[in-house]
Amino acid sequence: MRQIFGWESDSKKVSASSRKESPKVLFVGSKGGGHIVFRRLLLREVNIVQVLQEGTELSESACANKIPYKSIEHGKEIVPFLRGVDFTVFAYTGCIVPKETFKRYQGRLIGVHASDLPKFRGPYPIQNALVQGENKLRIVTFLLEEKVDEGPVLLRSDQCQVHQNRSFENFQTDIAYVAGELLARTLFKIKTIKPKKQKGMPTYAPELTREDFFINWPQHPARQIALMAYPNQREVYARLKGKEVTLENPQVSELGFFGNYETGTVLTTGKGYHIKTLDGILYVDSIRTPDGGSIRLGKSPVLE
Numbered sequence: 001m002r003q004i005f006g007w008e009s010d011s012k013k014v015s016a017s018s019r020k021e022s023p024k025v026l027f028v029g030s031k032g033g034g035h036i037v038f039r040r041l042l043l044r045e046v047n048i049v050q051v052l053q054e055g056t057e058l059s060e061s062a063c064a065n066k067i068p069y070k071s072i073e074h075g076k077e078i079v080p081f082l083r084g085v086d087f088t089v090f091a092y093t094g095c096i097v098p099k100e101t102f103k104r105y106q107g108r109l110i111g112v113h114a115s116d117l118p119k120f121r122g123p124y125p126i127q128n129a130l131v132q133g134e135n136k137l138r139i140v141t142f143l144l145e146e147k148v149d150e151g152p153v154l155l156r157s158d159q160c161q162v163h164q165n166r167s168f169e170n171f172q173t174d175i176a177y178v179a180g181e182l183l184a185r186t187l188f189k190i191k192t193i194k195p196k197k198q199k200g201m202p203t204y205a206p207e208l209t210r211e212d213f214f215i216n217w218p219q220h221p222a223r224q225i226a227l228m229a230y231p232n233q234r235e236v237y238a239r240l241k242g243k244e245v246t247l248e249n250p251q252v253s254e255l256g257f258f259g260n261y262e263t264g265t266v267l268t269t270g271k272g273y274h275i276k277t278l279d280g281i282l283y284v285d286s287i288r289t290p291d292g293g294s295i296r297l298g299k300s301p302v303l304e
Contacts (some may be wrong), residue, residue, distance in 0.1 A: 010283055014056075015168060017029065017101070020094070022046050022047040022188060023047060023085075023086035023087050023187060023190065024047055024084070024085045024086045024087075025041075025046055025047055025048045025049065025051045025085060025086065025087050025088070025089055025187060026048075026049065026050045026051075026052065026078075026081050026082065026085040026087070026088040026089070027041065027048045027050070027051045027088075027089050027091070027264065028051075028052045028053070028078060028088060028089065028090045028091070028093055028095055029051070029052075029053055029058060029089075029090075029091040029092055029093055030053060030054055030055065030057075030091075030092045030093045030094075031053075031055055031057035031058075032092060032172075032176075033091070033092040033172065033173075033175070033176035033179065034053070034058070034091045034092035034093060034176075034237050034304070035057055035058055035061070036055075036057055036173060036176035036177060036179075036180060037091040037092065037112070037155065037176055037179050037180040037183060038051070038061060038062075038091070038180075039061060039180070040176075040177060040179075040180025040181055040183075040184065040240045041089070041180055041183060041184055041187075042061070042065055042243060043202065044180075044184035044188075045114055045179070045183050046078060046183075046187055046188075047222055048065075048067055049067065049084075049085060050067065050069075050079060050085065051068070051069045051070070052069075052070050052071075052072050052074060052077070052078055053069070053070075053071055053072065053093075053133065054071070054073065054093060054094075055071060056071050056132040057134070059071070064065065070108060070212040072095070074094040074095075075095045075097040076097070076099065078095065078097050078101075078259045079097065079098065079101060081288075082101070082105055082108075082184050085108075086108065087108050087109075087110055087187060088105070088108060088109050088110065089110050089111075089112075089183060089187070089189065090109065090110070090111045090112075090144065091112055091180075091183065092176070094123065094152075097109075099146055102144065102145055102146045106143075107143060107195075108140070109143065110141055110143060110145040110154070110183070110186065110187075111141070111142055111143075111144045111149075111151070112125050112139065112140070112141050112142075112179045112182065112183050113125060113139065113140050113141075113142065113149060114139050114175050114179065115129060115137060115138065115139075115140070115205065116137075116138040116140060116156065116203075117140050117142060117153060117198050118149075118198040118199075118200055118201070119200070119202070119203050120151070120201035120204065120205040121148065121150070121202055121203070121204050121205060122148070122149065122204045122205035122206055123205065123206070123207065124205045124206065124207055124208060124252050125137075125205040125268055126171075126172065126175065126231065126304060127205070127208050128129070128203075128204075128205035128206070129205075130162065130227045130228065130230050130231050131160050131208060131212055131213070131228050131231070132224070133220075133221070133223065133224030133227055134227070135161065135162040135223070135227055136157050136159040136160065136161055136162070137156060137159065137160045137162070137175070138157050138158070138159055138184075139156070139157040139175065139178050139179050139182055140154070140155065140156050140157070141153070141154040141155050141162070141182055141183055141186040142154055142195075142198075143195055150198065150202075151195075151198075152195035152197050152198065152200060153163060153195065153196050153197075154186050154190075154193050154195055155182055155185060155186050155189075155193065157178050157182050160174070160175060160178060161301035162227065162230070163294070164226065164227075164230055164251075167232050168178075168230055168233075171230075184286055208231075210237070213228055213229070213235070213236050213237055213238075214233050214236070214237045215228075215236055215237070215238045215247075215264075215303070217238075217263040217264040217277065217278070217303065217304070218263055218275065218278065219278065220253055220279075221277060221280070222250075222252045222253070222277040222279060222280045222281060222282045223252050223279075225250050226250050226251050226252055226275065226282070228250075228281070229247075229249070229250050234248065234249045234250075235247065235248055235249075236250055237266070237290075238303040239303065239304040240287075240297075240303055240304065241304075242247045242304070243289075244289075244290055245287050245288065245289065245290075245295060245303070246287070246288050246289070246290055247275075247284040247286075247287055248284055248286045248287075248288070249282045249284060249286075250282050250283070251282070251283045251284075252280065252281075252282065252283075253274055253280070253281035253282060253283040254281075255274055255281045255283075261276045261300070262276065262302060263276050263277055263278055264276065264277075264302045264303040264304065265300055265303075266287070266297060266300065266302070266303060267300060268297070272284060272285050272286070273286075273287055273297075275303065
């Protein structure tokens with residue numbers, strides 16, 4: 001049995017009778033992470049009485065567990081289903097409900113977010129955290145309010161350590177497992193949880209662009225560069241004499257001495273390259289052109 005950040009990844013047959021003991025839950029989700037969260041809630045015997053989704057990926061699981069399912073296109077389609085349930089869970093969905101819904105169903109709309117709110121509010125918290133050099137993440141459940149990701153926090157997970165030996169896709173799957181477990185715990189303990197107002201300076205997590213993966217040699221330490229590449233197919237970018245180059249699979253090197261070189265200086269040491277960074281040495285498998293072509297680097301070139 002594998003452990004995922006301290007949670008058991010086991011599975012068991014769901015008992016329909018035991019689900020009746022939990023609050024009635026409307027599940028609103030999407031494909032990918034939403035599907036994983038849905039399955040975890042079922043395995044923890046959460047009483048899901050209706051599934052809504054932008055798409056059809058959850059239909060098979062819902063039907064197999066005799067749960068009514070409906071595909072929706074707009075957030076306003078959710079409103080009629082809110083009346084007959086105790087709580088509505090939103091997981092991995094950008095579905096936006098009408099503003100008046102938040103006031104009418106205050107305290108009954110629950111979301112899950114892959115960052116320790118108010119840090120990294122927005123749709124891409126994991127990617128933004130990694131690009132900024134964070135290698136430990138938390139997942140939170142919270143009450144939805146009109147302003148996105150600003151509602152009071154219900155529960156926080158333990159820290160989830162980034163392990164770059166796993167693919168980024170597998171890491172995201174692991175995060176979704178934890179999100180599902182945390183939601184189940186939240187729903188079963190909801191009557192005893194005191195929501196806590198978010199504290200601290202908020203940061204935001206927009207969709208990243210190619211420019212976000214360019215190295216700033218005077219400011220980025222080696223560990224941050226390695227983390228930057230993790231959600232970008234293990235690639236980051238730099239410039240050599242004004243032209244863009246791609247650095248593949250950057251890793252922190254244990255090489256302890258690099259002489260008196262400026263940051264960004266490249267030295268070849270057999271297979272791969274070692275590059276001087278702000279705080280140490282970065283190893284990369286290759287340095288190539290954006291289209292995959294080879295580059296003649298010359299002697300001790302300096303990347304920009």
